[in-house]
Amino acid sequence: MEKPENHATESETNAHKPDDESEQQSHNPTETPESESSSSELSLTQAMEAVDGFIQSLSSTDPLLEIPPSVEPFPETVDSLVSKMESSGLGRDETEDSAFILAVNRISKSVMTLRELRLDSTPVSSWLNRASSVQNRAASLLDEEFRHLLDRSREKKNKNHNNNAGDVSSDSSTHETDRCVLQEEDTFPDFPPESISTLKKIAGAMISAGYEAECCMSYEMSRRHAFKEELSEVGFEGINVEDVLRIPWESLEGEIANWISIVRRCSAVLFPGELSLCTAVFPDAAATRKRLFTGLVSAVTIRFLDFSGAVVLTKRSSEKLFKFLDMYETLRDLIPAVEQSDSDLIEEIKLAQTRLGEAAVTIFGELENSIKTDQGRTAVPSGAVHPLTRYTMNYLKYACEYKDTLDQVFQTEPEPETKPNQREDDEEYKVSAFARQMIKVMELLDANLEVKSRLYRDPALRSIFLMNNGRYILQKIKGSTEIRDLMGQAWTRKRSTELRQYHKSYQRETWGKVLQCMNQEGIQVNGKVSKPVLKERFKVFNTMFDEIHKTQSTWIVSDEQMQSELRVSIAALVIPAYRSFFGRYKQHIDSGRHSDKYVKYQPEDIETYIDDLFDGNPPSMARKRT
Amino acid sequence: MLLSFRRDQVDSNAASHNNNMEAELDSFQRQVAEKFTDLNASSSGDDLLSLEWIGKLLDSFLCCQEEFRAIVFNHRSQISASSSPTNRLVSDYFERSIKALDVCNAIRDGVEQIRQWQKLSDIVISALDSRRANVGEGQLRRAKKALVDLAIGMLDEKDSTRLAHRNRSFGRAKDGHNRSMGQHLRSLSWSVSRSWSASKQLQALASNLTTPRQNDVGLAVPVYTMTSVLLFVMWVLVAAIPCQDRGLQVSFFVPRQFRWAAPVMSLHDKIVEESKRRDRKNCCGLLKEIGRIEKSSRVMNELIDSIHFPMSEEKESEVKQRVEELVEVHEALKNGLDPFERKVREVFHRIVRSRTESLDSLC
Numbered sequence: 010m011e012k013p014e015n016h017a018t019e020s021e022t023n024a025h026k027p028d029d030e031s032e033q034q035s036h037n038p039t040e041t042p043e044s045e046s047s048s049s050e051l052s053l054t055q056a057m058e059a060v061d062g063f064i065q066s067l068s069s070t071d072p073l074l075e076i077p078p079s080v081e082p083f084p085e086t087v088d089s090l091v092s093k094m095e096s097s098g099l100g101r102d103e104t105e106d107s108a109f110i111l112a113v114n115r116i117s118k119s120v121m122t123l124r125e126l127r128l129d130s131t132p133v134s135s136w137l138n139r140a141s142s143v144q145n146r147a148a149s150l151l152d153e154e155f156r157h158l159l160d161r162s163r164e165k166k167n168k169n170h171n172n173n174a175g176d177v178s179s180d181s182s183t184h185e186t187d188r189c190v191l192q193e194e195d196t197f198p199d200f201p202p203e204s205i206s207t208l209k210k211i212a213g214a215m216i217s218a219g220y221e222a223e224c225c226m227s228y229e230m231s232r233r234h235a236f237k238e239e240l241s242e243v244g245f246e247g248i249n250v251e252d253v254l255r256i257p258w259e260s261l262e263g264e265i266a267n268w269i270s271i272v273r274r275c276s277a278v279l280f281p282g283e284l285s286l287c288t289a290v291f292p293d294a295a296a297t298r299k300r301l302f303t304g305l306v307s308a309v310t311i312r313f314l315d316f317s318g319a320v321v322l323t324k325r326s327s328e329k330l331f332k333f334l335d336m337y338e339t340l341r342d343l344i345p346a347v348e349q350s351d352s353d354l355i356e357e358i359k360l361a362q363t364r365l366g367e368a369a370v371t372i373f374g375e376l377e378n379s380i381k382t383d384q385g386r387t388a389v390p391s392g393a394v395h396p397l398t399r400y401t402m403n404y405l406k407y408a409c410e411y412k413d414t415l416d417q418v419f420q421t422e423p424e425p426e427t428k429p430n431q432r433e434d435d436e437e438y439k440v441s442a443f444a445r446q447m448i449k450v451m452e453l454l455d456a457n458l459e460v461k462s463r464l465y466r467d468p469a470l471r472s473i474f475l476m477n478n479g480r481y482i483l484q485k486i487k488g489s490t491e492i493r494d495l496m497g498q499a500w501t502r503k504r505s506t507e508l509r510q511y512h513k514s515y516q517r518e519t520w521g522k523v524l525q526c527m528n529q530e531g532i533q534v535n536g537k538v539s540k541p542v543l544k545e546r547f548k549v550f551n552t553m554f555d556e557i558h559k560t561q562s563t564w565i566v567s568d569e570q571m572q573s574e575l576r577v578s579i580a581a582l583v584i585p586a587y588r589s590f591f592g593r594y595k596q597h598i599d600s601g602r603h604s605d606k607y608v609k610y611q612p613e614d615i616e617t618y619i620d621d622l623f624d625g626n627p628p629s630m631a632r633k634r635t
Numbered sequence: 636m637l638l639s640f641r642r643d644q645v646d647s648n649a650a651s652h653n654n655n656m657e658a659e660l661d662s663f664q665r666q667v668a669e670k671f672t673d674l675n676a677s678s679s680g681d682d683l684l685s686l687e688w689i690g691k692l693l694d695s696f697l698c699c700q701e702e703f704r705a706i707v708f709n710h711r712s713q714i715s716a717s718s719s720p721t722n723r724l725v726s727d728y729f730e731r732s733i734k735a736l737d738v739c740n741a742i743r744d745g746v747e748q749i750r751q752w753q754k755l756s757d758i759v760i761s762a763l764d765s766r767r768a769n770v771g772e773g774q775l776r777r778a779k780k781a782l783v784d785l786a787i788g789m790l791d792e793k794d795s796t797r798l799a800h801r802n803r804s805f806g807r808a809k810d811g812h813n814r815s816m817g818q819h820l821r822s823l824s825w826s827v828s829r830s831w832s833a834s835k836q837l838q839a840l841a842s843n844l845t846t847p848r849q850n851d852v853g854l855a856v857p858v859y860t861m862t863s864v865l866l867f868v869m870w871v872l873v874a875a876i877p878c879q880d881r882g883l884q885v886s887f888f889v890p891r892q893f894r895w896a897a898p899v900m901s902l903h904d905k906i907v908e909e910s911k912r913r914d915r916k917n918c919c920g921l922l923k924e925i926g927r928i929e930k931s932s933r934v935m936n937e938l939i940d941s942i943h944f945p946m947s948e949e950k951e952s953e954v955k956q957r958v959e960e961l962v963e964v965h966e967a968l969k970n971g972l973d974p975f976e977r978k979v980r981e982v983f984h985r986i987v988r989s990r991t992e993s994l995d996s997l998c
Contacts, residue, residue: 124768141773222758247828250736
């Protein structure tokens with residue numbers, strides 16, 4: 010019984026050996042253990058050569074109307090090959106695969122050529138019919154193998170993935186560690202190189218056979234499923250706009266973090282990986298590659314844009330700003346990964362970015378509104394830093410971490426008013442749209458604090474309040490290079506100057522009168538020191554100082570350095586004056602009765618009591634005189 | 636960017652202000668009536684539920700939406716008082732319109748599915764194209780496989796799950812990958828979550844829609860009008876295009892007192908009629924082009940089954956004829972699908988923009 014397929018197998022392996030060897034083999038067919046065929050059987054190589062010759066002859070002006078005997082059994086030969094490959098599958102033996110594909114190419118070529126020629130010959134038509142059936146069968150097999158190989162490689166990767174995840178989680182319980190290890194071996198898609206090489210061969214054969222449409226459909230289906238699985242794995246399923254709008258912000262934040270991580274993964278790993286796979290499987294078909302890649306990344310990206318679009322529809326509120334900016338940046342970083350696709354997709358991404366940007370601008374505007382509407386009529390006790398100041402400055406500081414993005418976002422906004430002569434010396438101001446916004450906010454804050462300061466009836470406390478808040482603002486600015494550069498030198502200098510002015514104001518308000526009572530003028534009456542005047546002076550000093558101590562110990566200066574500076578400056582002002590006054594005039598009272606009543610404080614005491622100031626102590630704790 | 640084109644409201648006279656408002660609202664009613672009368676007139680036979688006709692419907696929606704936006708803008712002072720009933724009415728409309736966004740996304744998936752069918756019909760056409768080369772048995776087999784995949788792909792949802800279960804018990808044991816291309820095509824819809832249902836969404840869109848009395852003052856009538864238009868348009872889209880859990884059972888009824896009621900209800904009834912027709916009862920979408928593809932491909936399938944090789948001349952010419960028919964349907968779909976998808980996208984974007992504007996100005 011003839012077994013052409015066995016013979017064919019032999020010859021396949023021979024096909025890749027040097028010529029003299031194969032010649033030897035073909036001369037001694039009966040000596041090969043598997044062969045049971047007679048020597049009249051052609052090896053596959055020879056059959057294919059014959060077919061080549063046949064195809065060539067067809068292009069001559071007088072094509073044969075008969076099928077040469079060497080070519081006649083070719084359809085059945087290939088048919089048997091197909092059956093064999095059906096049961097063994099492609100991707101097991103590279104040599105086998107190549108031989109099979111060469112045979113398929115041959116039969117495709119002969120079918121296509123013959124069909125076009127439309128020869129009017131029964132034997133030819135009959136051969137053509139058999140050949141075209143076999144070709145179709147071969148192409149179908151290739152298609153199945155293609156899909157099978159694509160899906161199987163995907164599944165193997167999933168198994169590995171899950172195994173690794175299992176190992177890591179048994180060692181450590183932290184989620185971060187899991188992620189780190191997985192990312193180390195995060196290649197996508199994780200196809201072994203042999204698979205890719207087989208896929209490439211099959212794709213090439215299908216395209217040559219005229220079955221490009223089927224090949225592309227199979228590729229697309231498998232890859233879409235692969236992506237769908239990737240997204241499902243991280244919990245990114247189809248999203249309903251309604252649901253996004255319904256869930257509370259705390260939960261949505263989690264979804265957004267998830268979204269950011271998967272989009273970043275696409276930018277860094279999945280999309281570039283897909284492009285590599287496409288290029289490897291379809292190296293000679295640039296248009297096909299682009300179409301397939303575009304189709305895939307579009308299908309995935311549209312889901313991402315759906316989510317970001319839905320998030321933008323939620324109610325605007327200030328805590329959302331930074332997440333919106335994160336999303337904006339994530340989309341911006343996605344664009345390079347899809348550059349190889351159609352420009353339509355890139356436009357869609359940019360549109361989604363714009364929406365996020367517009368929302369960010371609106372939210373930032375909310376900050377301005379919240380400052381404007383903060384009009385409480387209760388002054389912060391003790392002149393401390395107002396919560397609005399803290400909130401605003403912390404918000405701005407955080408915002409500055411996104412200054413480049415915010416700049417991009419604000420650049421697309423039209424500027425309502427232009428103040429050209431303001432701040433011409435600051436380069437950053439001129440250039441950065443965001444800097445202008447920041448300054449606007451600061452100016453609003455300043456105006457608001459000014460109003461708040463007038464709630465204090467005591468002008469000294471007013472000054473302390475302005476000092477506290479001004480200092481807080483200044484320290485926040487100085488503490489961050491980004492803000493400092495944005496606000497510019499001139500602005501910072503101006504604020505420092507203002508602080509000094511408030512300081513002077515305070516000193517004047519509080520200590521002016523105190524110093525006055527130590528003034529030498531008026532003490533001497535008719536050339537002699539007037540005891541009554543002196544007593545009065547000391548009394549007034551004591552009363553004032555007591556009052557100041559009692560009141561201003563309850564005031565707060567939060568900044569330690571400023572607190573110390575204040576005290577030092579007060580001490581420098583008061584102590585020398587008192588020391589000199591005390592030294593000069595104390596003796597005039599010492600000799601009388603109740604000198605204690607008048608000379609209450611030693612110069613050292615003054616220093617001690619000054620140190621109590623601005624501690625924020627409750628009034629009941631004001632130190633009593635021992 | 637808010638509207639910049641509207642008549643002046645310089646007239647401070649309250650009476651004439653009211654007249655302006657009345658005229659505006661009246662004009663809106665008239666416009667809606669005109670658009671739908673037009674659509675009704677062009678809805679005979681093959682035109683109803685064709686890509687082109689639905690495109691016209693979407694255009695009409697966009698026009699009505701613009702007009703409505705203008706009305707809302709012109710009445711924003713009335714609306715911005717957050718406790719006013721008008722505020723509630725208008726916010727309600729914009730919240731409702733959000734539900735339409737999910738429908739648009741589901742429709743996008745449906746269009747994608749149709750595109751996959753196009754690829755299959757393209758294979759059939761190129762396999763059986765006898766202009767350049769003879770059609771051999773292999774080509775017939777190729778076409779046959781594509782037609783089978785197409786038929787499976789076009790099954791209504793319920794039928795396809797049954798088919799999937801059945802196939803699982805048979806077929807080769809090669810890693811269980813015996814799903815045909817057609818079945819693969821179905822499982823790719825992921826614009827909406829797995830539990831999403833088009834019919835439930837339509838019901839939600841229609842819920843609590845109270846009919847205002849005809850002489851209700853304020854914006855009750857235009858809001859009701861716009862809501863009805865929105866609902867109708869979404870209903871038509873779900874009826875025409877394959878999507879998850881399609882169901883047309885939502886009750887849609889507009890009382891005759893409104894000028895536009897007659898043409899809208901007429902269209903509604905025609906479409907319901909269409910859905911009950913024997914040959915379209917179980918289809919996956921009432922789009923005319925879908926029906927044509929279904930019919931052409933079914934006929935072609937039967938023809939192929941009847942062919943024995945060698946092909947007689949009679950059969951050859953029959954194949955040629957059927958291919959030409961299929962080409963016609965295929966071309967119509969190819970030319971119409973992209974513009975249609977763009978229009979759906981435009982509807983999506985407009986709804987989003989309107990809602991964003993309302994968010995910013997009504998709060």
